[in-house]
Amino acid sequence: MIRVQETNRTSGGEDGIHSRRSAGQSAPARDTEVLPDSADVLAGPEDDLTPEQLAAQWEEEKPPAAGPLANAASSLVVLGIGVGSLVLSVAMGLGTPEAPQPGLWPFLVSCVMVALALFQLVAGRHNRDAEKFTRMSMAPVTGLVTLAAMVSLMPVIGFELPALVMCIVWMRFLGGETWRSTLLVSAVVVVSFYGIFVLALNTSIPHLF
Amino acid sequence: MDFLNPVLNGFVVVLEPMNLLYCLIGVVIGMLIGVLPGLGPAATIAILLPLTYNVEPVTAIIMLAGIFYGAQYGGTITSVLLRLPGEASSVVTVFDGYQMAKQGKAGTALGLASIGSFIGGTASIVGLTFLAPIVASFALDFGPAEYSALALLGILLVATISNGAKTKALIAAAFGLLLATVGRDIFTGESRFTFGSLELADGIDFVPIAMGIFGLGEILYNLEERHRAAKAPSTVTNVWPSRKDLSQASGAIGRGSVLGFFLGILPGGGATIASMASYAMEKKRAKQPERFGKGAPEGVAGPETANNAAATSSFIPLLTLGIPANATMALMFGALLIQGVTPGPQLVEQDPGLFWGVVNSMYIGNILLLIMSLPLVGVFVKILRVRAAILAPVTALITLLGAYTINNSMFDVTLVVVFGIVGYLMKKFGFEPGPLVLAFVLGSLLESSLRRSLLVFGGDPTGFFSRPISATLLAVFVLVAVLPGLRSLLAKRRAATADPATTKIKETV
Numbered sequence: 237m238i239r240v241q242e243t244n245r246t247s248g249g250e251d252g253i254h255s256r257r258s259a260g261q262s263a264p265a266r267d268t269e270v271l272p273d274s275a276d277v278l279a280g281p282e283d284d285l286t287p288e289q290l291a292a293q294w295e296e297e298k299p300p301a302a303g304p305l306a307n308a309a310s311s312l313v314v315l316g317i318g319v320g321s322l323v324l325s326v327a328m329g330l331g332t333p334e335a336p337q338p339g340l341w342p343f344l345v346s347c348v349m350v351a352l353a354l355f356q357l358v359a360g361r362h363n364r365d366a367e368k369f370t371r372m373s374m375a376p377v378t379g380l381v382t383l384a385a386m387v388s389l390m391p392v393i394g395f396e397l398p399a400l401v402m403c404i405v406w407m408r409f410l411g412g413e414t415w416r417s418t419l420l421v422s423a424v425v426v427v428s429f430y431g432i433f434v435l436a437l438n439t440s441i442p443h444l445f
Numbered sequence: 446m447d448f449l450n451p452v453l454n455g456f457v458v459v460l461e462p463m464n465l466l467y468c469l470i471g472v473v474i475g476m477l478i479g480v481l482p483g484l485g486p487a488a489t490i491a492i493l494l495p496l497t498y499n500v501e502p503v504t505a506i507i508m509l510a511g512i513f514y515g516a517q518y519g520g521t522i523t524s525v526l527l528r529l530p531g532e533a534s535s536v537v538t539v540f541d542g543y544q545m546a547k548q549g550k551a552g553t554a555l556g557l558a559s560i561g562s563f564i565g566g567t568a569s570i571v572g573l574t575f576l577a578p579i580v581a582s583f584a585l586d587f588g589p590a591e592y593s594a595l596a597l598l599g600i601l602l603v604a605t606i607s608n609g610a611k612t613k614a615l616i617a618a619a620f621g622l623l624l625a626t627v628g629r630d631i632f633t634g635e636s637r638f639t640f641g642s643l644e645l646a647d648g649i650d651f652v653p654i655a656m657g658i659f660g661l662g663e664i665l666y667n668l669e670e671r672h673r674a675a676k677a678p679s680t681v682t683n684v685w686p687s688r689k690d691l692s693q694a695s696g697a698i699g700r701g702s703v704l705g706f707f708l709g710i711l712p713g714g715g716a717t718i719a720s721m722a723s724y725a726m727e728k729k730r731a732k733q734p735e736r737f738g739k740g741a742p743e744g745v746a747g748p749e750t751a752n753n754a755a756a757t758s759s760f761i762p763l764l765t766l767g768i769p770a771n772a773t774m775a776l777m778f779g780a781l782l783i784q785g786v787t788p789g790p791q792l793v794e795q796d797p798g799l800f801w802g803v804v805n806s807m808y809i810g811n812i813l814l815l816i817m818s819l820p821l822v823g824v825f826v827k828i829l830r831v832r833a834a835i836l837a838p839v840t841a842l843i844t845l846l847g848a849y850t851i852n853n854s855m856f857d858v859t860l861v862v863v864f865g866i867v868g869y870l871m872k873k874f875g876f877e878p879g880p881l882v883l884a885f886v887l888g889s890l891l892e893s894s895l896r897r898s899l900l901v902f903g904g905d906p907t908g909f910f911s912r913p914i915s916a917t918l919l920a921v922f923v924l925v926a927v928l929p930g931l932r933s934l935l936a937k938r939r940a941a942t943a944d945p946a947t948t949k950i951k952e953t954v
Contacts, residue, residue, distance in 0.1 A: 287540040310874040334904025338630040349619040365875035376665040403838045411834020
């Protein structure tokens with residue numbers, strides 16, 4: 237089974253799609269290419285996966301799992317939030333069940349949270365449900381930076397230019413589009429958003445033009 | 446006939462041009478995002494929440510509901526053609542649907558799935574029509590004690606049935622409850638967790654949380670995984686299944702409808718679980734189970750029917766009890782609250798136009814979807830060529846600008862980005878975002894009914910067990926909370942006693 241999966245990875249998804257294309261049509265006359273046939277041979281082992289193997293393959297394609305450190309870190313963050321809100325709720329006053337003060341309900345919830353965090357800290361040591369931060373994680377970070385820049389610049393210079401920059405960064409650098417399509421699509425997107433939000437809906441979104 | 450009058454009046458509501466238009470918009474959007482891998486229905490509904498501010502409540506919910514069940518239709522297309530499930534509820538369709546496509550029967554698989562979806566959805570609406578008023582009239586006597594117990598049970602079930610780590614899902618739910626307490630305490634008027642911020646004094650709005658955690662969080666998360674470029678087949682022919690295929694799949698469609706309907710009602714259930722249960726059931730019932738995974742029509746028809754039936758019937762707990770059964774329904778709940786409508790047992794009596802308008806719009810929506818997925822399937826297959834790299838910035842922009850339009854405030858936009866970070870990190874660290882949003886929506890209801898019932902009981906928590914319904918619900922709550930721990934303990938003990946035997950088997954294998 238392991239060998240089957242390795243061939244899958246090397247043969248990649250593209251070949252499978254070609255064979256799908258040829259198989260998906262019952263009237264092949266017009267669209268038949270030479271390529272699908274050879275692709276069919278290549279993609280053979282991938283296409284014959286049983287559901288179990290397919291599930292295993294999806295499992296393998298998932299991002300790598302993070303180690304025990306991730307569990308400890310996330311549990312400690314939760315613990316911190318829980319303890320923090322616990323202290324704040326006690327400060328608000330608990331009261332009695334028949335005459336509760338504002339802090340009673342948050343106090344109860346914080347207690348549950350602290351208990352769950354402690355349980356997770358110990359019992360979740362060997363769980364592998366967190367994902368590792370890899371080089372790919374730079375993409376969301378970059379995305380976030382552009383979003384944050386947009387939020388801070390929008391009140392100052394309107395939404396058009398920050399939105400254009402954001403589109404260009406996301407399409408060219410995060411999505412790997414060509415410069416041509418990036419510039420073209422970005423411009424179309426910003427113009428149409430201007431049309432929808434400013435001209436058509438007449439909203440008060442800060443805009444430059 | 447008295448019973449049927451409001452039902453028929455509901456059709457009058459649906460047939461208003463505005464409502465028909467929004468129904469069409471909803472199902473088309475649902476179909477599109479179902480076809481495109483990446484954004485799910487919950488994220489889409491969250492992102493589009495600002496659109497619903499300026500329309501009538503019934504129109505808004507008709508559109509959002511259309512997105513939800515439309516996505517169930519659309520998710521099938523990528524599962525069958527590309528072996529990429531468009532939605533979580535279409536994962537099992539991949540197993541047999543793609544094999545059918547390989548055998549040249551892609552059209553048949555898609556046709557069977559659409560017809561099954563249509564039958565399952567429609568059967569579920571009929572069931573909803575008759576069951577919902579009964580549940581609502583039963584729940585009319587519910588007091589604060591019953592509501593506290595129901596909300597607690599609902600949150601627990603959604604957290605524990607969701608896939609992924611249960612403790613983490615519960616932590617997410619607790620965090621949602623805490624977020625709901627931010628702002629003014631409704632009983633004493635004191636500020637809680639506002640840290641002196643004026644913007645937080647009125648509490649955090651539901652929309653920025655939903656848009657951030659479901660919408661932006663998912664967009665950011667998707668940036669990280671590179672979707673394989675999906676090359677769509679240019680045409681799909683022969684979508685009309687033959688009579689033989691239909692008769693082979695008819696049993697599966699019938700069973701899927703019933704199974705999906707009941708699994709959809711249960712809190713924590715819903716489309717994904719229904720499709721998986723249906724696949725397992727069909728495989729178990731089949732005379733030649735080895736056909737499954739090799740292109741068995743039942744393996745497509747059953748799950749696709751079940752997920753649509755479940756998507757429809759999960760409206761029952763929301764519209765009759767005011768308790769959302771899953772994360773998407775929590776969004777509907779929030780959307781209704783924005784419109785000033787509190788879903789609950791009174792809804793069907795007090796606002797029959799809204800109730801039956803939404804329910805009956807699903808007939809229309811299902812017919813529209815059937816049309817779109819049989820003759821027009823080729824159009825949607827073409828959509829697959831839109832690349833994720835282009836879609837991501839567009840959805841992110843819609844989210845940010847949409848968030849601004851809610852209150853014309855940059856504070857909301859900032860909140861969306863902050864909760865986007867929270868949502869992304871939660872996904873990274875294995876915390877389900879669904880329970881957080883659900884608990885947030887139910888938080889104030891839970892707190893106020895808990896405090897009210899404690900007032901009634903004179904501060905005695907055992908009072909909850911003096912009322913039969915709340916006692917039963919709490920007993921189930923305890924059972925659900927304790928059962929997994931008990932089961933793993935038993936399994937451990939059994940493993941310890943049976944250890945020598947298992948090692949022996951392993952050796953021989």
